[in-house]
Amino acid sequence: MGIVERQEQLASFATALAECQAGRGRLLAVTGSLASGKTTLLRVFTERAAAAGLHVIRATGARTERELPLSLVNQFCHDFPFEIFNGNRAELVREVHSTAMRHGQRSAVPGSQLATMLHKASVTLLTASERKPVVVVVDDLHHVDPLSLHSLLYLVRRIRNARILVVVSGGDLVEPTDPQLYAELMELASENHLTLPPLSxxxxxxxxxxxxxxxxxxxxxxxxxxxxxxxxxxxxxxxxxxxxxxxxxxxxxxxxxPARAYTSAVRRYVERCDPLTRRVLAAAALFDRCPPAGPLTLARLAEVDIEAARRALSSLESSGLVSGGWLPDLRARQAVLDHLPTAALTNLHLRAAQLLYEEGSAPLPVARHLLAAGWAPDWASPVLSAAAEALLGTGDTELAVALLRLAHDGARDDVERAALKVALFQAEWRTDPAAAGYRLGQLADAARAGRLSVAARVATAHGLLWLGHTAEAAEVLDGLAGLEADAEQRAEIRFFTVWARFTHPGLLGDEPEEPQVPRCSADNVVNTRDALAHALETVLAKGPNSAAVVAAERALPRFTLRGSGMASHAAALTILVYADHLETATLWADRLLAQAGERRATSWQAMLTAIRADISLRSGQLADAQRYAEDALGMMSRESWATAVGVPLSTLLLAHTARGQLDQAGRLLDQPVPDAMFETVWGLHYLRARGCYYLQTGRAAAGLDDFTTCGDLMARWNFDLPALVPWRVHAAHAHLELNQPEKARALAESQLTQLGQEPSRTKAAALRVLAAAGPLAQRPTLLREAAEMLRACGDRLELAHTLADLSQAQRSSGDFHRARMTVRRAWDLAGDCQADALRRRLLPDVDDTVLESADDTDTEALNSLSDAERRVAALAAQGSTNRQIANKLFVTVSTVEQHLTKVYRKLNVTRRADLLVKLGPRISNIA
Structure with missing residues (x-):
């Protein structure tokens, strides 16, 4: 490659060359940082001098020859042309060699002998320059031995009126062999000094x-x-x-x-630096962009004075290797540090950590140095823990675990060591609960010994419950009851106790008869976790209500995804789901999933995805439910899912069954599940899903057995919650399949007596069973009432089943026109849900000609609506009131009423209920 941005230096050399040829000798010095192109520039100088007819004598200083006397003069002698010595070159070489040998053996060299040798060599060059101009080029002057420097000085002082040009180069970052002689030479070249700056x-x-x-x-x-x-x-x-x-x-x-060539160049660079500069460079290599290292920090770390650090840093920055006190490239930093012995590098990292800690640096940079050193001093545990917490927030679990392990190894006492075990357990739990579980035995022992805080005991109990160690979990929970705790800790204990009572209903015996009202603090503020515990207690005792929903909605934004916070989010989402607030639950589940993804917390993602699958199933979105459930199962091993595997597995079973994919559902049932799962609420979900599969495959008796088992367990646990598992409704369906309508009717009526006046999906399902078991004349009324409830709560799949039953009742009553309209709506909804099993059931009742005609008529009517009318129609069909529609569309109630009047006329309907039947699945594409 050619010379770039060195035109000024080349011009100065041309001037010096012309002066030399005119008989005005001089010394020209070229300086710059290491690897700044000095050697390349001298090569160009040499080539141009030779091309101009000058004789060139070259020599180079070398690190390995710094102690070799007269190495430079020796090179000169061998480069002299034979003719300029008149045949006496061999004699001069012998004199130089003899002088060098005596000096190298530390023998005194007589001054007269050295002076004679220097005079003879100088006179020979001066005489030769009279015949032909001479250029003497010395590269890497800083490596030249002192005796050669002395000889070069002797020559330079005598070339003022000679045709001799001496060109030398020296570096900024290398200590000269003789600083005084080197400085004297550079002083002589002060008027002819060329500096090589970095390239622009x-x-x-x-x-x-x-x-x-x-x-x-x-x-x-x-x-x-x-x-x-x-x-x-x-x-x-x-x-x-x-x-x-x-x-x-x-x-x-x-x-x-950068790759091999770059890193090799950096290594050569480091080797050429003087020891002081190398120490400063190693100190700079320890830092990245944040925090930047200034001269004082580098001086303290390299153990040099501040001025020396400033000079070294300035030279390093001019070389391009260092910028702002740090090495921008990671490979360059590593190449610099690779030159240090292991013990020296360890000590350097420890000094860097201590220095940053004393300067009040952020925990993470300090922790990285401690980790690199593999040692945690007495003061390090809080710093390492804080750094690990920050890393967990960004999703770097692997590095966080490494820091926590280092802190654990350096813990000062058993209490601190136990707290760090809990932190390690929680960090490892994020990605692999099964692997983290091996710490639970030690944590349980620490809890018994009283070395764990309230939060640590809660985390331990949570892990034990999840992995099915119920006896040990109960012991830890019992220990919580006797602890002295402040208001915050009491709220945490209460919440987890209620959550454990929900997930493992038989663990703590009968639940309280009445939920405990949350206590207010001194400033009349209710603790959020206490309020959530009260809401969950209310759901367990009486079923979901509006107050519980409000408490759940308030709790969700106040908890962060950290530590045991996942249980709080799961509880709040559970309340929303059981209360049929599926849209709100979806919004929060998606938001929390995004946060868990950012933190790369696999176990949290898996559980939230399983909850998201359940929401999709309850909304009738079977394909989404199947996808979410499969994703959840794929995120963790069965060992990590442990007893909670019933959550995604049950959803996937129900989705496959409803979609008519019975072979896939059967293969899922062939997979073993933990026995401990049937001691949890998730076991109830599994029994329900398996029972539905048996019903679909014609084994009603087996399904009935699973449903009644659910009922027995819930009765034994005093946990009969229809919103959780409406086992009576499913058992009633099984009795209908077994041609036992009276038993089915009794179960449906029993279910309805347990439910309040508020509409719900469970109540609608019970009405549908009651209609099937009752007289034909009552069926349409009951089914229409059920359909209205299902539209309000958004369960499209159960609505499709209800409309299918309604179409059969209408057909049996002779109302064929309404039956055709209703079956078409059921068919469309089943298709929208991808419920192929229901579609196969409806297929014999579907008249393609009528459907096509009706579809064409409805499409034409729909096209006649304006955009505003379409939006109002869609919201009204989905169950929104006029005021709710007005708020959503930012219009007045009167405007909504006017739009609805036009919609009814154009679609030929008279009420909101007919809108859903008329518009079919197009509603989702209207608003």
């Missing part, structure tokens, strides 16, 4: 263009400029690496990936 961005672009054969893109130029700092050697190595990688591609931000 334009210069970097020129080098890239030369290598590419074309103009590089701005991103590539910027990336190379940042990585090299304008250092020519580093730029050339980057180009080599880019060429070896097969291209010059950069990403959106323009970084490049």
């Amino acid at each position: 961005r334009r210069g970097v672009g020129e080098l890239l263009a030369e290598a590419l054969g074309d103009q590089p893109c701005d991103a590539l130029v910027d990336a190379c400029a940042r990585a090299s700092g304008g250092n020519p050697l580093l730029i050339r190595t980057l180009i080599t690496d880019l060429q070896n990688s097969g291209g010059f591609t950069v990403d959106r931000e323009g970084p490049i990936l």
Whole structure:
């Protein structure tokens, strides 16, 4: 590659060359940072001098020859042309060699002998320059031995009126062999001193263009400029690496990936630095962009004085390797640190950690140095724990666990060690509950010994329950009851006790007869967790109500996804789901899923995805329910799911069954499940799902057995909650299949007596069974009432089944026109839900000609609606009141009423209920 941005230096050399030829000798010095292109520039100087007819004598200082006397003069002698010595070159070489040998053996060299030798060599050069101008080129002057420096000084002082040009180069970051002689030489060249600055961005672009054969893109130029700092050697190595990688591609931000050539150059760079600079460079290599390291920090870390650190840092920055007190490229930092012995590197990291800690740095940089050193001093545990907490917030669980393990190893006492075990357990639980579970035995022992806080005991009990260790969990929970705790801790204990009573109903015996009212604090504020516990107690005792829903909605934004907070979110979502507030539950489940994904907390993602699957199932979105359930099962192993595997597995079973995919459902039932699951609420879900599969496959007796088992367990646990598992409704369906309508009717009536006056999906399902078991004349009324409830709560699948039953009742009553309209609506809803099993049941009753005609008529009527009328019709069909529609569309109630009047006329309907039947599945595409 050619010379870039060195025109000024070349011009100065041309001037010096002309002066030399005119008989005005001089010393020309070229200085710059390491690898700034000095050697390349001297090579160009040499070539131009030789081309101009001058005789060139070359010599180079070398690190390995710093102690070799007269190494420079020896090189000169061998480069002298034979003719300028008049045949006496061999004699001069012998004198130089003899002097060097005596000096190297530490023998005294007589001053007269040395002076004679220097005089003879200088006179020979001066005489030769009279015949032909001479250029003496010395590269890496800083490595030249002291005796050679002395000889060079002797010559330089005598060339003022000779045709001799002496050109030397020296580096900034290397200690000269004799600083005094070196400085004296540089002083003599003060008027002819050429400094090589880093290349500008334009210069970097020129080098890239030369290598590419074309103009590089701005991103590539910027990336190379940042990585090299304008250092020519580093730029050339980057180009080599880019060429070896097969291209010059950069990403959106323009970084490049230095490879072998670049790192090799950095290693050579480090080797050429003096020890002091190397220490400062190693200190700088420990830091990344944040926090930036200033001269004082680097001086303390490198154990040098501040001025020396400033000088070294200035030279390093001019070299392009260091920028703002740090090395921008990770590979460069590693190449620098690789030169340090292991013990020295460990001590350097420990000093860096101590220094940053004393300066009040953020925990994470301190923790990284401690981890690199593999050692935690007495003060380190809080810092490591805080850094791990920050990493968990960003999803870097692996590094957080490593920091917590280091803190655990350096814990000061058993109490601190136990707290760190809990933190480790919770961090590992995020990604693999089964792997984290091996710590539970130690944590249970620590709880018995009284070394765990309230929060730690709650986390331990939660893990024990999840993995099916109910006896140990009960012991830990019993220990919580006797603890002295503040208001916050009491709320946490109460919440977890209620949650454990919900997930494992038989664990703690009978639940309280009446929910405990949340206590207010001194400033009359109710603790959020206490309020959520009260809401969950209300659901368990009386079923979901509006107050419980409000408490759940208030709790969701106040808890963060951390530690045992997942239980609080699961409880709040459970309340919303059981209260049929599916839209709100969906909104929050999706929001929490996004947060769990950002934190890369696999176990949280899996549980939230399972809840999301249940919401989709209850909404009649079978394909979504199946997808979410499959995703949830795939996120963790069965060992990690443990007893909670019943949540996604039950949803997937029900989705497959409703979609008519009975083979897939059967294969799921072939998979073993933990026996401990049947001691949990998730076991009830599984029994219900298996029973529904048996019903669908014609084994009603087996299904009835599963449903009654649910009832027996719920009765034994004093946990008969229809919103959770309406086992009576399912058992009634089984009795209908077994041709036992009276038993079915009794179960349906019993279910209805347990429900309040408020409409719900469970009440609608019970009305549907009651209609099937009752007289034909009562069926349409009961089924229409059930359909109205299902439209309000958004259960499209149960609505499809209800409409299917209604169409049969209408057909049996002779109302064929309404039967055709109703069966079409049931058919459309079943298709929208992808409920293929229901569609197969309806197929014999579907008249394609009538459906096509009705579809064409409805499509034409729908097209006649304006955009505003379409939006109002969609919201009204979905159950919104006129005022709710007005609020959503930002119009007046009067405007809504006017739109509805026009909609009724155009669609030929008289009430809201007919809108849903008339518009069919098009509603989802209208608003």
